Amino acid sequence: MKKALIKIWGDVVDAKELILSIIIISVTTMGLFLLAPKSDKLPIELFFGLGGAVIGFIITVILFKPKRIIKKEKK
């Protein structure tokens, strides 16, 4: 699949990397959520899920680069 840049939700993304990001973060989130020890009192499952989301987020931040060209305003 060739690189397809698309505009969605106000910014530019690569379609393939977008799909990969959604898959990676969903898998880490739901994976850790389902692996969490069962508990009635503390929302351990929720913490694990949120932790998984953070891990997945960091993985995609490292893997993919923003499709933005940042320029400093000159005058």
Added chain:
Amino acid sequence: MDFQMIIWMIVASLAAVVIFTVIGFIPGTDETSVLLPISLAVVLTGVSPNIVLTFFIASIVTLNITNLMPAALVGLPGGVMSSPMIEPAIYIKNEGRSAMIIKKMAAASLIGVVISIPVSLVLANLLIPLADVIRPFASYLFIIGAIFLSMISKNKILSILSIIPLAIMFQSLRHLYWGLDIVPADKNITVSFFLGITAGPLLFSLFSLLNKKNFNEQIVDGYNEIIIPKEDQEMTSMNPFKILTISERKFASIGALISNFFFVLSPVGLTILIGNTAGNRKKEPLEKATTSITTMSSVVQSTYLSGIIIPLLALGIPLSPVALGPGAALFNAPPVLNLDNNIHHLLSGFEFTIAVLLGSAIAMAISYFLIIKYARRITSLILRYVPHESVLGLFIAFVLLLSYMDGGVINIFGVLMIGLLSGSLNKLGVNYGVQFMSLYAAPLLVELLGKLG
């Protein structure tokens, strides 16, 4: 409340400031979908209600000011509340005045907090005697609210016509889950439905990409070019009175004051209404954009603060969109809190006031300083290192997680269904406010419809 408790409340406020400063600067992080899970987690750890309330107030104050920054600097909404600011923000940016507007927005945000806290505490105290009278009519207020928000929206007829179908969709899912024994009969799924509405436009856009023709229409040639505005050299003062003009101060103050009285209405709806009304009083385009964006910055704070303070202190039942959405955990988070035993019942008026004052003062002081000094640098860092793909992925994963927690696998598809209908209605012009109100009005509305035979 002893000295040690005060220290813990300060620690909680600082934690909230750190967490929500980072989240606030990330474009597209919806307020409800970040505030609710985090505050829910804090409540469920079982810490004292003083700490919970201080944490929550510090969270909303921080988020409501940091969320404005991506909007002002690069024209991307920080969250739902800043989406109405994109249009004036882009205009101001094109005029080369971004550095100026950040400071003005921070100062207006400060005005919003300073005005709405005393006003909403007073209003809440005035409402306490009326609480027993209002309580039976709470659900009627949501129906009136949905109709009212439709009447003041751009697409009145379309909005009014969509209220009942939306209500039927929400209730039919709830009844389906009850019927299948997926959720207990006393549980009313709200969190994930809320997220379905919020994620609607994104889900709808993502699904339309699966259509080849739509996909080709969205293709762009190159990267998004973003110009980070220069540091403002002219205005170095940190005094909010010097940063804002008399007229801007007036509109920000009046806006904050008025919005307190409408705490039962959608915050984003009120922000649009009050902000545009203020802007429309100005003829000159730059002045118009500046006035509406500063007024909105102030109103965002006051709608959130009054929306949580008034129902929580006066009634203990979630009678505002803020209380039902982002603040839901303070009212109802079994097994720690429930509708007969929540922050309202656990804190005295004095403890409540101290928690609100402490949380908002710490959050406002730090964020105000941070924004005025470093808004440019933080935004530039986030834009350079955080790809849009990660943010969208995170959002989808959040929706997935909370949908599954609320009602299992079937609810993932239930929320997808809500997202697709809400998203398409949103594209047609039915705003979030009308849709959220329809969600709250749904139980009574559907019950009344059923009685018609």
